[in-house]
Amino acid sequence: MNTEQVLRWLQRFATKIEQNKEYLTELDAAIGDADHGINMERGFKKLLVQLPTYSSKDIGSILKAVSMTLISSIGGASGPLYGTFFLRASAAVADKDELDERDMLDLLKAGLDGVMERGKTQLGDKTMLDVLYPAVTVYEKAVGEGKLMRVAMQQAIDRAEQALQETSMLQAKKGRASYLGERSVGHQDPGAASCFLMLKCLCDSL
């Protein structure tokens, strides 16, 4: 994955967030405070404006700039979480202009670890982690088997799509949805839905 493809990923993701603002907010209305789409769109709208100024940067610097933009403009839990994802991801691929399959694994794993630490969250807590974790696990396995990035990422996306559906069955243990206890069961997690979009856009830009 080269710099141009990274920029395409971010552009697609930002556009998807704008297009799915209402949908993400509706998901959050069911088990949270009806602002996930609004929160995300605030940050990604700003990112869309700034993206053209990133074109001379290396991949690590691009992801770091994304992190700063998101942390400074997204309110709520998702700002620091996505901000941490991109900050840790940026450190894992510092100074690189091209990512091979292993570099991508480093990027994803660093981001994943960042979300887990920052959110103090575990698999099964009904958060964005419940999409990110299984997707990264599948990607890692596929790369271990020698699959090319595009193929490994497609397998990860297939798993992520299924994992997103499965968040409906989980009871929330973190974030606002956890206040609902058992009543959080039967609804998809909004952060898991936005995280799926992030991974889907990554795959589509390869």
Ligand code: ADP
């Ligand atoms: P807020 O809950 O502050 O209104 P958002 O609505 O923007 O923030 O984001 C909610 C999403 O953030 C949840 O659906 C969940 O996926 C994610 N989330 C909340 N708390 C955590 C946490 N501690 N760790 C990981 N993800 C979390």
Ligand code: MG
């Ligand atoms: Mg919310």
Ligand code: MG
């Ligand atoms: Mg909120």
